[in-house]
Amino acid sequence: MRTMEVSLFIPCTVDVLLPEIGVATCRVLERLGVKTVYHESQTCCGQVFLNAGHAQKARRAACRFIEIFSKDDFVVSPSGSCVHMVRSCYPDLFPAGSLWRARALDLAPRVFELSQFLVDVMGVTDPGGSFDATVTYHDSCHVLRGLGVSRQARMLVDAAAGPRRVEMPGADSCCGFGGEFSVRFPEISVAILKDKVQSFLDSRADVLVLNEPGCLLNIGGYLHRHHPEKRVMHLAVFLDEAMERGSGR
Amino acid sequence: MSSPSGFREIASRELGNEYSRIFLKLLSEGFAILRSAGMSTFEDPQEALDRSRAIRRDAVERMPELLEEFARAAGENGAVVLWARDARHACDQIVGLARERGVRFVAKGKSMITEEIGLNRALEESGVEVFETDLGEFVTQTMGLPPFHLVGPAINIPPDKIGEAFFAKGVIREPDSDPVRLGKAVRAHLREKFRALDMGVVGVNMAIASTGTLVNVENEGNIRMIKSSPRTLVAVMSIEKVVPTLEDALHLLRVLCRNCTGQKMSGYVTFDSGPAGRGEKDGPEELFVVIVDNKRSAIYQDPLARQVLRCIRCGACLNTCPVYARIGGYPYGGVYSGPMGAVLSPLLHGIERTSDLFRACTLCGACRQVCPAGIDHPELIRVFRQREVEAGAQAAPGAQGAAERAALGVLGLCASHPAAWMAAVRSARLACAVLGEGGYVRKSPFGLSGWFSSRDLPAVAARTFREWWKGRDAAKGGRGPGGGPT
Amino acid sequence: MNGDAGREILELLRRAPRAGPHRTIQGRPASSGVEGDRAGMVLRFTEEASSQGVTVHRASGGQELAQVLTASVRAQGIRRMVACASGAVSALDLGRWAVETGVEVVDSSRLGDRGAVREAAFTADAALTPADFAVAESGTLVMAFDSDHQRLLSVAAPAHFAVVAIDDLVMSYEEAFERLLRRRKGFAGQVCFITGPSSTSDIQAVQFKGMHGPARLEVILLDTCERKPAGGL
Numbered sequence: 027m028r029t030m031e032v033s034l035f036i037p038c039t040v041d042v043l044l045p046e047i048g049v050a051t052c053r054v055l056e057r058l059g060v061k062t063v064y065h066e067s068q069t070c071c072g073q074v075f076l077n078a079g080h081a082q083k084a085r086r087a088a089c090r091f092i093e094i095f096s097k098d099d100f101v102v103s104p105s106g107s108c109v110h111m112v113r114s115c116y117p118d119l120f121p122a123g124s125l126w127r128a129r130a131l132d133l134a135p136r137v138f139e140l141s142q143f144l145v146d147v148m149g150v151t152d153p154g155g156s157f158d159a160t161v162t163y164h165d166s167c168h169v170l171r172g173l174g175v176s177r178q179a180r181m182l183v184d185a186a187a188g189p190r191r192v193e194m195p196g197a198d199s200c201c202g203f204g205g206e207f208s209v210r211f212p213e214i215s216v217a218i219l220k221d222k223v224q225s226f227l228d229s230r231a232d233v234l235v236l237n238e239p240g241c242l243l244n245i246g247g248y249l250h251r252h253h254p255e256k257r258v259m260h261l262a263v264f265l266d267e268a269m270e271r272g273s274g275r
Numbered sequence: 276m277s278s279p280s281g282f283r284e285i286a287s288r289e290l291g292n293e294y295s296r297i298f299l300k301l302l303s304e305g306f307a308i309l310r311s312a313g314m315s316t317f318e319d320p321q322e323a324l325d326r327s328r329a330i331r332r333d334a335v336e337r338m339p340e341l342l343e344e345f346a347r348a349a350g351e352n353g354a355v356v357l358w359a360r361d362a363r364h365a366c367d368q369i370v371g372l373a374r375e376r377g378v379r380f381v382a383k384g385k386s387m388i389t390e391e392i393g394l395n396r397a398l399e400e401s402g403v404e405v406f407e408t409d410l411g412e413f414v415t416q417t418m419g420l421p422p423f424h425l426v427g428p429a430i431n432i433p434p435d436k437i438g439e440a441f442f443a444k445g446v447i448r449e450p451d452s453d454p455v456r457l458g459k460a461v462r463a464h465l466r467e468k469f470r471a472l473d474m475g476v477v478g479v480n481m482a483i484a485s486t487g488t489l490v491n492v493e494n495e496g497n498i499r500m501i502k503s504s505p506r507t508l509v510a511v512m513s514i515e516k517v518v519p520t521l522e523d524a525l526h527l528l529r530v531l532c533r534n535c536t537g538q539k540m541s542g543y544v545t546f547d548s549g550p551a552g553r554g555e556k557d558g559p560e561e562l563f564v565v566i567v568d569n570k571r572s573a574i575y576q577d578p579l580a581r582q583v584l585r586c587i588r589c590g591a592c593l594n595t596c597p598v599y600a601r602i603g604g605y606p607y608g609g610v611y612s613g614p615m616g617a618v619l620s621p622l623l624h625g626i627e628r629t630s631d632l633f634r635a636c637t638l639c640g641a642c643r644q645v646c647p648a649g650i651d652h653p654e655l656i657r658v659f660r661q662r663e664v665e666a667g668a669q670a671a672p673g674a675q676g677a678a679e680r681a682a683l684g685v686l687g688l689c690a691s692h693p694a695a696w697m698a699a700v701r702s703a704r705l706a707c708a709v710l711g712e713g714g715y716v717r718k719s720p721f722g723l724s725g726w727f728s729s730r731d732l733p734a735v736a737a738r739t740f741r742e743w744w745k746g747r748d749a750a751k752g753g754r755g756p757g758g759g760p761t
Numbered sequence: 762m763n764g765d766a767g768r769e770i771l772e773l774l775r776r777a778p779r780a781g782p783h784r785t786i787q788g789r790p791a792s793s794g795v796e797g798d799r800a801g802m803v804l805r806f807t808e809e810a811s812s813q814g815v816t817v818h819r820a821s822g823g824q825e826l827a828q829v830l831t832a833s834v835r836a837q838g839i840r841r842m843v844a845c846a847s848g849a850v851s852a853l854d855l856g857r858w859a860v861e862t863g864v865e866v867v868d869s870s871r872l873g874d875r876g877a878v879r880e881a882a883f884t885a886d887a888a889l890t891p892a893d894f895a896v897a898e899s900g901t902l903v904m905a906f907d908s909d910h911q912r913l914l915s916v917a918a919p920a921h922f923a924v925v926a927i928d929d930l931v932m933s934y935e936e937a938f939e940r941l942l943r944r945r946k947g948f949a950g951q952v953c954f955i956t957g958p959s960s961t962s963d964i965q966a967v968q969f970k971g972m973h974g975p976a977r978l979e980v981i982l983l984d985t986c987e988r989k990p991a992g993g994l
Contacts, residue, residue: 075687079665086691247726248730
């Protein structure tokens with residue numbers, strides 16, 4: 027089989043605050059025999075600008091992104107919302123019939139969230155390895171409703187955790203992050219977040235797995251302060267740890 | 276009518292209101308269960324949704340032709356069609372009808388458009404007493420409260436408070452706090468009004484263009500009373516209520532009821548084609564249909580914003596919204612709350628006056644997913660934010676707004692210049708080294724106090740991904756950078 | 762003056778840029794349930810209506826209808842009833858039934874004007890009316906009001922007995938409207954769907970029946986085979 031080459035799309039939050047997620051993404055792909063490349067000129071996809079209403083800044087970020095990634099066959103990211111930005115929002119940033127819109131549309135179908143890439147493109151549902159803890163999965167809004175990805179991540183978690191994956195009530199409801207919303211309306215944001223954390227606690231799982239750095243900062247930031255014994259893990263880190271331990275189940 | 280101000284204050288108050296919280300939880304969880312059970316009774320739920328969305332899109336795109344067709348057909352049925360440019364124009368005409376007939380009071384069915392145009396006040400100012408007859412509306416009217424929820428406008432109000440208000444207004448003779456007895460007291464109170472009613476006012480759920488038929492949906496029977504007992508009936512509709520055909524209306528009814536309360540069909544649905552027929556001894560002798568524009572033809576000029584006119588007011592978006600589910604309807608400061616209000620009120624009252632409505636949204640997309648009318652709320656909300664920014668309006672008041680704009684400015688610079696990015700990372704890392712402990716930052720002097728009120732944030736990593744990659748490139752087989760700073 | 766406002770509003774709307782015809786979905790919606798033979802529809806109607814708190818009876822002919830009604834009015838202590846004797850109710854010999862049961866029956870065809878209809882409807886313990894159709898998909902009654910059938914009866918009385926001919930039991934609303942339009946050559950005035958008794962949950966989400974309309978709804982599906990000559994159409 028021809029070696030697949032994947033271009034890593036490491037969002038700014040991951041680069042700076044959560045680099046272990048980027049490293050794990052890279053390692054999981056490489057363990058599965060994929061060759062990885064990383065364009066060092068990449069910065070930010072522009073999602074934060076678009077959501078805040080700064081379309082001009084978002085457009086500049088989009089042009090940069092398209093220039094940098096346009097030659098790649100597969101672009102893979104550990105952030106569902108950033109992938110959603112590229113796949114769904116980029117084309118609409120440019121007027122109909124424009125060259126940039128055409129380029130955005132051309133790139134969109136080659137950009138994938140990690141679990142989407144593993145399951146839908148590579149056909150890998152069991153990357154090997156095992157994870158010895160009770161685990162639950164949080165459906166991030168942009169992963170679930172933006173990309174339509176949910177089953178894929180659960181399959182991958184199931185492969186490692188087996189019957190120790192439990193569902194929490196309201197797994198598909200928002201965690202209250204919403205980017206600038208969490209800073210602008212902290213009271214409301216935290217009220218939503220508390221309910222999400224409560225449903226995690228009620229599920230009795232030790233680990234909350236998700237594939238969106240924004241939710242991870244939000245839920246993780248709250249857990250770190252109030253429930254330090256609980257753990258929130260990005261799917262990439264989860265898979266990397268499971269594979270590291272080997273399939274000793 | 277009223278513009279949303281004080282969103283933050285009211286939201287903050289409601290977050291601390293245990294009663295509101297209990298009912299919001301019940302509404303959002305209960306309605307979600309009812310809705311999904313209701314929708315699952317469709318042979319093909321997705322087909323049903325696709326169909327209702329197509330019907331609404333089509334109806335809005337063809338609105339002028341359909342309205343004309345409806346007005347003609349309604350006229351042929353014997354109804355009198357009155358057009359109203361705005362709230363004032365609509366109220367004046369309805370007040371005129373009441374005065375010409377010398378009616379002392381009118382009974383009303385629950386209707387958002389009459390609330391939007393402030394009809395009750397206009398009638399009362401000209402000496403016509405108004406009785407809201409939907410139980411929830413009766414309660415909010417008696418207590419002078421805004422609606423809490425589209426379907427249950429008073430569902431959050433403690434029954435002892437309702438009892439006190441009823442007692443004070445003479446609806447009950449002795450204090451009571453039993454929900455059923457309170458409801459029955461309203462029944463008895465309003466029965467006398469229905470029996471002696473000369474003029475009734477109702478809203479309209481749908482207006483069928485091909486037949487000139489008005490459709491109303493309800494569960495209590497108050498609208499049936501109002502459409503049966505008085506000689507004069509006034510039906511008030513905003514221009515977007517029009518649908519092409521009876522078949523379209525029937526399908527929308529199936530979806531509306533299931534999506535709203537989970538019912539296959541609401542208790543009572545009435546289809547009125549003109550006033551009472553020849554020889555009928557009850558039902559209206561005269562039927563007036565007031566078609567209200569009130570800024571909608573202006574909204575219609577914008578092909579993107581136009582989609583808000585597809586809304587059929589099922590309320591599913593409220594029940595599924597994580598923000599509404601925590602703060603309820605009061606902060607939205609008007610008739611329309613939740614995602615429905617967040618997309619409609621800015622167009623009715625102006626973007627500059629409604630910033631909090633479209634900023635207080637996580638863009639989670641749950642509303643869009645359940646919307647039977649095919650409205651893309653997150654898209655509209657992003658567009659409102661853009662227009663606000665473009666208009667140079669103050670996104671958020673005071674220092675917080677300034678800090679946010681500055682932060683976005685810096686981020687914008689960094690995003691397009693990798694060198695600036697790396698420089699920013701280095702200074703942030705230094706700041707974290709001062710502020711952080713154990714790899715986490717617990718507070719910040721840079722205006723992110725909202726975040727840190729209940730959450731920590733990982734410190735800037737000792738080695739960013741980019742640095743790790745470079746190092747690995749240099750000496751193949753490098754391991755990860757590890758979590759926090761060393 | 763008002764015509765001007767209408768023209769102005771329509772003119773503004775027409776001036777807006779538009780995307781053109783948008784209908785992408787054609788044909789009938791996927792049916793909301795099994796296409797039923799009569800037995801299937803009776804079962805479905807009964808199930809759906811019962812789930813809304815409706816009591817559903819079946820009667821073959823006028824005699825059984827009288828028995829069903831007698832049992833119900835006795836059980837509920839109904840003393841005064843307003844009745845619309847047209848349609849499927851005509852299978853019942855109303856005068857004889859009133860004498861036999863001792864229920865005071867007001868025949869709505871004798872009510873002269875709005876005031877009389879109000880008086881009768883608001884003071885009766887129950888209303889007896891025909892329904893034009895029963896729709897199985899949701900346990901819904903369809904009634905078209907006219908000079909024989911007054912609107913207030915079935916909403917103002919605290920209990921409502923509705924009689925519907927079994928031949929008029931249909932699967933969907935569309936079918937009910939099609940047949941209604943054929944039967945009446947178009948419809949004027951009001952058509953009403955009734956699905957269950959009046960109800961509300963507006964205070965504290967506590968549900969109760971009989972908010973403004975009837976607290977009780979009983980439907981009698983009437984077999985009309987006896988009206989048809991054997992072997993005929």
